[in-house]
Amino acid sequence: MTPFDFRLPTRIVFGAGRIDELGELTKSLAASRVLVVSDPGVVSAGHTQRGVDALHAAGLQTCVFEGFAENPNTNHVADGVAIAQQFKPNCIIGLGGGSSMDCAKGINFIYSCGGRMQDYWGVGKATSPLLPMIAVPTTAGTGSETQSFALISDAETHVKMACGDKRAAFRIALLDPSLTTTQPSRVTALTGFDALAHAVETAVTKVRTPLSQAFSREAWRHLAPNFLRTISEPDNLEARGEMQLGACLAGLAIENSMLGAAHALANPLTAEYGVTHGDAVALMLPHVVRHNGADPEVEPQYHDLVLATAFDRNTPDQRAGADGLALFLADAAAQAGLATRLQDQGVDFSRLPELAADATKQWTGTFNPVAMSTDDFRRLYEQAY
Numbered sequence: 562m563t564p565f566d567f568r569l570p571t572r573i574v575f576g577a578g579r580i581d582e583l584g585e586l587t588k589s590l591a592a593s594r595v596l597v598v599s600d601p602g603v604v605s606a607g608h609t610q611r612g613v614d615a616l617h618a619a620g621l622q623t624c625v626f627e628g629f630a631e632n633p634n635t636n637h638v639a640d641g642v643a644i645a646q647q648f649k650p651n652c653i654i655g656l657g658g659g660s661s662m663d664c665a666k667g668i669n670f671i672y673s674c675g676g677r678m679q680d681y682w683g684v685g686k687a688t689s690p691l692l693p694m695i696a697v698p699t700t701a702g703t704g705s706e707t708q709s710f711a712l713i714s715d716a717e718t719h720v721k722m723a724c725g726d727k728r729a730a731f732r733i734a735l736l737d738p739s740l741t742t743t744q745p746s747r748v749t750a751l752t753g754f755d756a757l758a759h760a761v762e763t764a765v766t767k768v769r770t771p772l773s774q775a776f777s778r779e780a781w782r783h784l785a786p787n788f789l790r791t792i793s794e795p796d797n798l799e800a801r802g803e804m805q806l807g808a809c810l811a812g813l814a815i816e817n818s819m820l821g822a823a824h825a826l827a828n829p830l831t832a833e834y835g836v837t838h839g840d841a842v843a844l845m846l847p848h849v850v851r852h853n854g855a856d857p858e859v860e861p862q863y864h865d866l867v868l869a870t871a872f873d874r875n876t877p878d879q880r881a882g883a884d885g886l887a888l889f890l891a892d893a894a895a896q897a898g899l900a901t902r903l904q905d906q907g908v909d910f911s912r913l914p915e916l917a918a919d920a921t922k923q924w925t926g927t928f929n930p931v932a933m934s935t936d937d938f939r940r941l942y943e944q945a946y
């Protein structure tokens with residue numbers, strides 16, 4: 562029996578066109594002054610304005626902060642806090658991809674509790690309640706909308722800090738798949754694969770529970786058949802909705818079971834070589850699945866995932882277990898145009914031991930179902946090379 566303590570702090574509102582309800586939803590949190598955190602790409606796509614229009618229609622005052630980029634760092638968050646200190650919001654909305662949602666959480670930690678981002682690295686470090694927050698994801702990827710973690714990079718060391726506190730969970734996640742159709746195809750591929758990786762990694766972690774596994778399996782069931790479909794048919798709103806729902810469910814799985822070795826291997830590639838997270842995960846996940854799947858205790862967990870989509874012809878062969886899953890993932894990554902060989906990413910072979918040492922230090926790796934040594938990490942980098 563696996564004990565657990567499950568709560569769902571986030572109301573989830575799903576449906577095409579529901580961005581127009583953002584004003585009323587925000588008002589339901591007794592908000593009057595709203596800081597909208599949106600990266601410049603989302604602002605130029607017009608999504609931010611649509612959200613702001615809905616907020617104004619409900620009589621709310623707004624201020625938009627867009628001074629950050631992919632993988633927000635401590636300097637970006639500090640800039641957002643300075644804006645918040647002038648504007649004095651009583652609600653924060655993260656409208657955009659994972660970067661916007663993470664940046665919103667980071668700003669909220671410091672605006673509400675003081676100090677600097679490093680003070681919140683770890684779990685449960687908030688010192689007072691945070692402002693209520695709403696997530697409006699415009700990608701289907703990180704699942705940040707249903708997690709209480711903010712991933713913020715240290716601007717000096719480039720270390721990705723996972724800052725988690727139950728009080729940093731969004732009060733509402735507004736999932737409107739029509740916001741995801743304007744993404745460039747590469748963003749769809751990068752973020753979609755990340756969501757797939759979340760479903761796969763969470764399904765087997767050491768700390769998984771029956772509930773987290775239900776979220777992993779259901780996330781996989783929505784994501785696996787639709788990942789390539791959203792790339793070949795970008796305007797297919799049904800498929801976009803499936804991906805957005807799958808990414809959100811995978812976020813719930815992460816919240817309840819953490820991640821594993823593929824993310825531990827991916828993070829140093831991003832920090833040291835600037836490999837985009839989706840590419841880094843695509844490079845490493847198939848090798849991790851094979852490595853973990855060799856353990857007879859873990860193999861059935863992967864098989865369980867494969868069986869969840871056994872009747873869909875776009876998903877792995879149900880007879881092939883972990884190997885079939887690894888093949889499916891590698892093939893999907895290649896078809897989506899994601900990175901397939903580490904040597905193409907400017908990574909020097911002689912530096913793999915150094916990267917492996919970094920991977921060993923990643924907190925996320927401690928949840929992998931199979932204990933990982935520095936040698937194991939090095940071998941997996943070599944396999945991916």
Ligand SMILES: [Fe+2]
Pocket residue numbers: 703755758759824838842
């Ligand atoms: Fe990820």
